Amino acid sequence: MDYQKRNNRKGCSCLNCDQPLYGRSDKKFCSPQCRYEFNNYVKKFNNTEKKIIEMTLLQNYDILNRLLSINRKSASRDELRALGFDIDYCTFTTVRTTHRVYRCFNIEYRITKLRVVCIHYIN
């Protein structure tokens, strides 16, 4: 019997190059090189995702902050979208009795069907 075939775990392949794996049941990579390449890829991907989230939150904050600086407490969702506001990103959200509130750092707001309203700084 072919040793390699006998020890190949059905369906198990290297996470990096997809070659079949042989040997220990917890093996994830066919070689140290594949482990290194895969871990670098994951690290790079996670850092990229993190940067996108950070940039989006900072951009949202900047937009809300600019509205407050000119005494505006609400804006239409369309206007905010055009300014680059991404409604899917916030730093905190909770439900208060009748409505949900959102926060972007120290700025709180509510989202209605058409508008972002009650924009204000929290203490």
Ligand SMILES: [Zn+2]
């Ligand atoms: Zn591999």
